[in-house]
Amino acid sequence: MAPEWGGGTGSSGLGPRPSRWHWSCSLWVRGVLLLLSGFRASATSIPVSLGSSPPCRHHVPSDTEVINKVHLKANHVVKRDVDEHLRIKTVYDKSIEELLPEKRYLVKNKLFPQAISYLEKTFQVRRPAGTILLSRQCATNQYLRKENDPHRYCTGECAERTKCGPIIVPEEHLQQCRVCRGGKWPCGAVGVPDQEGVQDADFVLYVGALATERCSHENIISCSLFFGFSAGLFAFYHDKDGNPLTSRFADGLPPFNYSLGLYQWSDKVVRKVERLWDVRDNKIVSHTVYLLVTPRVVDEARKHFNCPILEGMELENQGGMGTELNHWEKRLLENEAMTGSHTQNRVLSRITLALMEDTGWYKANYSMAEKLDWGRGMGCDFVKKSCKFWIDQQRKKRQMLSPYCDTLRSNPLQLTCRQDQRAVAVCNLQKFPKPLPREYQYFDELSGIPAEDLPYYGGSVEIADYCPFSQEFSWHLSGEYQRSSDCRILENQPDLFKNYGAEKYGPHSVCLIQKSAFVMEKCERKLSYPDWGSGCYQVSCSPQGLKVWVQDISYLCSRAGQVLPVSIQMNGWIHDGNLLCPSCWDFCELCPPETDPPATNLTRALPLVTVMVVCAGPSQFLLQCFQSVQLTSLFVEQH
Known part of the structure; x- marks a missing residue:
């Protein structure tokens, strides 16, 4: 396959706001064109802001943008018996050179080199291509094919310039122009002969900083896209032996679905399934999902969720064009990099690497996969049923609702921990201005909410099927x-006089549940912070088990759920509170058997008071001095 970029309407389209910049990244790999696009980010002025972005509006390749049977220079094709690491060639548009020096350095020396290094280590190419030479665009965006000829012929003239998205492709990367005059045979090559092409590369990445119409909106954020994860390419996947997973016509193309505007995949790639879906009032409705059912994806999904009967990995069913079917379902893989919006702590999991292998174009290095905690080991009820079913079952078992929640965002905040226990979080349950679709009404009751208002409540992230979950946030002033x-993140450490919970942020810190609100005490003053429920504390692993550090004092966790009474002095104040121990296995590779903790040590730091100290010194006179001291001891020297 190879790309063809549309002519005419496919201009760079300078928008009305040239001061807004967007990194426009166009990807070409083994004949597949992908565009990195953008979307608006929400802005807020409230004291606490959830870190959620709008859905990714991925540009799905149309039939004219997917070219089958790309011609490569035969004398440059290198035949290899083993897979080799993916080679990515970055081509920077002149617009990058026009950026301010610090931005240009960031793009060319940090952002892209780091990302490319990761991808090259993660993927190998199954059949590495030779020199990449791209087809020229047609002036009319219309072309003809000749039997047993790998080239495409423009019906008329080739476009003056060939573009990859909004970026002009260098002439040296292009084939000779091939046309059919008047749309009739004979057809042939005209003009400048084939150029040198792109050598020693399997993937060409064109990068520009252009104020295009697509990116003229304010607050643009990068959009997730991965090589081949696109509904426009599902029909071109093939198995490990190179056989297409979707049947092809004589011209090598699969059927085209005009209602979807996409090449139609077979049920060996994507399958439609009806789920039984629990909603409020003890009703069950039918819920339609699309599952990616390729072999490695099925295997990895079953292992991740611990569900041996899972048919495949669910694709996103919301978000509209560019999000729907082009990402993993947010409800099930919340912070996976290939879900349709960014909320927190993105990771690239084994499931996405499995998909890359199942395209037939890559081999993945699974040691480069990042740990995904969301949904891990939660079973078939979690992955195959609605979040209402899961929440109700957890309530019946008197277990935590994690990763979901049912606490309304209110003032003061009830804090909790993110699913992976690496961030303080709040439940994103909120009231919407209109009733949610019946399919997404999950609550039969909520504390303090009248029954007639329940249809208005759900999680703030639409593409997570409105399921409420605990989400990290940011403070605003x-x-x-x-x-x-x-x-x-060390920079998140709260100011000394606002650190009520004696928290410690840093690379070795995790989120722990606070059993009670921390109280700061000094003399007759007692202060507590209204927002409480969790905090960040340093932990370490030891032969005795997990240790929690508060200031320089360590507390040993003998078992999960153990209550740690904390009483420490910090900056002249006594901080009192209680923390809940997590499981040692959450953070340590080796843990001793759980035991009951020793008898609770009720010793607390003594209060700070103002006292009169009478001092007698060698000068044989009395000095009356007022000091704020800690009453651990009082020593009067007399001579």
Whole structure:
């Protein structure tokens, strides 16, 4: 396969706001064109802001943008018996050179080199191509094919310039123009002969910084896209032996679905399934899902969720064109990199690497996969039923609702921990201005909410099927960002006099549940912070088990759920509170058997008071001095 970029309407389209910049990244790999696009980010001025973005509006390749049987220079094709690491060639548009020096350095020396290094280590190409030479665009965007001829012939003239998205492709990357005059045979090559092409590359990445119409909206954020994860390419997947998973016509193309505007995949790739879906009032409705059912994806999904009967991995069913079917279902893989919006802590999991292998174009290095905690080991009820069913079952078992929740965002906040226990979080359950679709009404009751208002309540992330979940956030003051709630970022450490819970942010810190609100005490003053429920604390692993550190004092967790009474002195104040121990296995590779903790040590730091101290010194006179001291001991020296 190979790309063809549309002519005419496919201009760069300078928008009305040239001061807004967007990194426009066009990807070409083994004949597949992909565009990295963008979308608007929500803005808020409230004190606490959930880190959620609108759905990714991926540009799905049309039939004219997917070219089958790309011609490669035969004398440059290198035959290899083993897979080799993916080679990515980055081509920077002149617009990058026009950026301010610091931005140009960021793009060319940090962002793209780091991303490319990761991808090259993660993927190998099954059948590495030779020199890449791209087809020229047609002036009319119409072309003809000749039997047993790999080239495409423009009906008329070739376009003056060939573009990859909004970026002009260099002439040296292009084939000779091939045309059929008047749309009739004979057809042939005209003009400048084939150029040198792109050598020593399996993937060409064109990068520009252009103020295009598509990116003229404010607050643009990058959009997730991965090589081959696109509904426009599902019909071109093939098995490990190179056989197409979707039947082809004589011209090598699969059937085209005009209602979808896509090549139609077979049920060996994507399958439609009806789920039984629990909703409010004890009703069950039918819920339609589309599953990606390729072999490696099925295997990895079953292992991840611990569901041996899972038919495949669910694709996104919301978000409209560019999100629907082009990403994993947000409800099931919340922070996986290939879900349709960014909310928190993105990771690239084994499931996405499995999909890349199942395209037939890559081999994946699974050691490069990142750990995905969301949904891990939660079973078939979690992955095959609605979040209402899961929440109700957890309530019956008197177990935590995680990763879902049912706490309304209110003032003060009831804090909790993110699913992976690496950030403080809040439940994103909220009231919507209109009743949610019947399919997404999950609550039979909510504390303090009248029954007639229940249809208005759901999670704030639409593409997660409105399921409420605990989500990291950021603090704002007068609309200005202050810090985020990620425990591992040292810069998130609260100010000394606002650190009620004696928290510690840093690379070795995790989120722990607070059993009670922390109280700061000094003399006759007692202070507590209204927003409580969790905080960030440093932990370490030891032969005795997991240790929690508060200031310089360590507390040993003998078992999960153990209550740790904390009483420490910090900056002249006594901080009292209780923390809940997590499981040692959540953070340590080796853990001793769980035991009951020793008898609770009720010793607390003594209060700070103002006292009169009478001092007698060698000068043989009395000095009356007022000091704020800690009453651990009082020693009067007399001579």
